[in-house]
Amino acid sequence: GAACVRDGLTSYRCNCTSGFGGEFCNETLPKCSDANIRCRNSECVETGDPSIPVYCRCYDGTRRDPRLNDTCPFSPCYERETDTPVCKNNGTCRIVNNAHVCDCTGGFAGQNCTKTLKRPLCEDVPGVCGVGICQQSLTPPYYSCNCGNYPSTFGKIITDLTKCEESGCHAQNPCQNGGTCSNKGKGAFLCQCPSRYTGVKCEKQSACFNNPCLNGGVCEAFNDTAYFCTCPAHFTGARCDLVIPDPCQSKNCGPYGECRDIHGTAVCQCSDGFHHNNEPCENPCLGKNCGPGVCTEKKNSTYEAVCACPVHRKGDSCELPNDKCREAPRCGGGYCKPNYASARGYSCVCEGGIVKVEPCPFSKSCPIKDCGTKGVCVETDGIIVPPSNRPIYYVCSCKEGYISSGSCDDVLGAQMATAQGRCGPTGKPYPSRNPNNPFGCWCNNGTHIPEIDADGPAQYCV
Template sequence: LNSCRSTPCQNGGTCANNGANAYTCSCVTGYTGTNCQTDANECRRSAPCKNGATCAATGVSTYKCTCTSGYTGTNCDQDINECQSTPCQNGGSCTDNVNNYACSCATGYTGTNCQINLNSCRSSPCKYNSTCINNGANSFICNCAAGYTGITCEQNLNSCRSNPCSNGATCNNNGVNNYTCSCVPGYTRNNCETEINECSSNPCLNNATCNDMINHYNCSCTTGWTGKTCDTDHNRCRITPCQNSGTCINVGANQYRCNCGSGFNGTNCENDINECSSSPCQNSATCADAINGYNCQCVAGYTGTHCEQDIDECLSMPCQNDGECVNQINKYSCNCIAGFTGTDCQTNINECISSPCQNGGTCQDLINGYNCTCVPGYAGNEC
């Protein structure tokens, strides 16, 4: 009935009885399985890390190896080849060792990496046909040829000797390793090696293609354009030269004709025709020029398109009482019939105002006359 009696749990595991023939094992750290029979520490179980490496368990059946110097790989089982970087110089042979290498030097060389040249002249360090004198390991003296100086005779006393200036430029020697180049037109930079791109300033206009030449350029113009920079329009009508609604007609390269609208003339229809120049307005009227026309501003007393009509001030019949109207310039006069007066003959002349009736007679004013009514005892036209 007590299934733990037989101590089924191994490696220090704790048994918990669950009834007849039933139990569970609580395993200590590093073990697993129904009876804690499996070692979960791979480092302890299989010792996977080689060549003196340190093993560290990272989980159940997992681990990490820390390799000693000279080894690599998951289990540190691979010897690092220190010869892989080719450390041995000047033809030396490399032998791989653990965390090290050894160089077997070719004749004339020594040092850990065969870097020391026992014959320093072997590499021909002296330039320009100069003579090398060996002065021991990594030491030499150069006897320079005429015109050169420096430790390896690398400095040219005549800097122009190597013809450094390109493209026909003139070399000016300024001393050891110092010169200036005078470039021919169209080239630039220190040695005149760069051709100046005259197209870089985009000189060709109106979508033309620029072709770079030596010290100049050439423009391939698009249709309708000409000139060195394609700035001349074959079709001059493109720039709408005709003013004041004139119609432009292209008549050839760089030529055009304007058909002007009414009231304008000139090469570009720029002139407003002065219709007043013919003095169309009469009777001292003022002429005001308009587009394709004119307006006459008449002086008082005249009317009509050209102020040619004298305004008849008598049309309104201003003269009263049968007065005769005489038309004048901007006015009229009235010739009154007998008995009337005033600008418009509107006033009846009072003939009684002179008191023509005598001896107490009464005066009655008439048209162009008067009538006397006499007191008794008197008679006659004026009593």
């Protein structure tokens, strides 16, 4: 059955039919079914080529000649001893990480497709996995969905039979230039773009791509043309290109202060103990005259300067004498004497010249021997009597119409009425020991006026 064909002018060759070879087609070519042809751990392939009629196709893609006993390396897809496929019942073998994986069909499952599946089969429920791939399982519901490249189940097998939904965030991320894809369901997606890119897929350079903001400004892009610059301190303008003048540049806070820019206003922050009134920080006692006193700082909001006066002086600048005895301190049965060595500023001189800090005791007997027939000796709180300005604690209390000039023998008459008018409605006149001003006033508020000037103002008691 071979055909002879001319090969040049004087030569011929034979075209052999399938299964034969040799120069004259008289040789039978080897077949995979021949007993002496064995492809261990591989698949036997017949080529029909007389030069290589059969070969063993190894799992790693190489070829071996079975006539030379050239065997393939061991394949996980074949039984080592019998050279039969490990995937039974027409299962297709795949090698994953040097191990076999069987893709079973026809109602079979298991590692080697040897177990019969229960219904339903994937072919019984077409489209159950949507855009995913249905895979058989040995446990109810006997199949699962491989969602492949789709969103939250990317590369995983789900078993809750949730239908795989198509998503824009597939394995080939639609977001360009480092954008992050978020699945919005039913094929929709949203790209979160880096600051330098914009567009639905981050495919456009944003207005901030080349950072138009100067002097350290931070650019925020709205699209590929509009942007906004957030400027650092001391800069302003659409591109932070304008310098804001420093308000402290012309502010003199002196050597004891530091200028601070508070919302565009220069404010002097002074060191402790110094103050300012929109002027350089200075010592508040500078220029304060306290006389014999000492200037100190009253630490309020303005660091006010105040004078600490010695005990014998008073006033804002210690300019006034501080005679404690003029304040009529109660020395009891003695009289007051200034004593600036004492913290109180006075001492009490008692009967017999005894000096005490506390008030003197009263004498048990009235020292005034004669108040006349119209008066009696009474004790007082200490009436200051000029010219000595020492208090007296006993006076003659005379009957109405009489005055005491050591006794109560002088008739007053109209003079007493005049004194009543000068003491006012809340005062009551009483006789004094001064013949020139013979009346004093007792007032309802507990005070008294030792002498009334006859030519002075009325209404002494208020």
